[in-house]
Amino acid sequence: MAEQQGSEFRAGSLPEVKFDANGLITAVVQEATTHEVLMVAWMNRESLALTLETGFTVFWSRSRQKLWKKGETSGCLQRVREVRADCDADTLLVLVDQTGPACHTGERSCFFQPLPVAAPGS
């Protein structure tokens, strides 16, 4: 990838986001159009750089201990529209165009298991 000038992204340079003791940062993935929260995954410095450089999400698989391009085998890629860090710069919000379901179960979003909440004051 060619280097870009000025404040634009340059390969090798990253905004100052904070990685945890394991070198990871939490990434919340949200569908850019529907605003549905699709999944949460983790990025290390390399996967964040690849995500910003390629425009497709790449995560760090904690179970497999390797880089993981989302949809590489399933075809359910996530094209990145925006990445935003939070106020502490230790969490990322990634807005994507999701192809197919985001969840390996076939659900559109990974968040499909409701927990019971009491009504306030009950």
Added chain:
Amino acid sequence: MAEQQGSEFRAGSLPEVKFDANGLITAVVQEATTHEVLMVAWMNRESLALTLETGFTVFWSRSRQKLWKKGETSGCLQRVREVRADCDADTLLVLVDQTGPACHTGERSCFFQPLPVAAPGS
């Protein structure tokens, strides 16, 4: 809180969500009406139980190592409409009615710092 019957929530019992090695689970907080992702915070077993029982978000502050009822001092409470676990049951999505700004900076959402993303194929 009185005990409830059957599959409803009972004080002391929790759905089988998975806490990490530090006893914490990641909680993504989303505004129920606007679908804006507001913040990410962490819950331990006690704060999750309090959240489900009271209908207001309670987190575990990793920096202060104590329970933290969101908005307790600022008044910017989060009334909980829904809590959903993800497919692995190791991350939570909390849908809330947010009073005032969610971020301590005064921003509505904590995610206000854009990172530069390359267009795919560039």
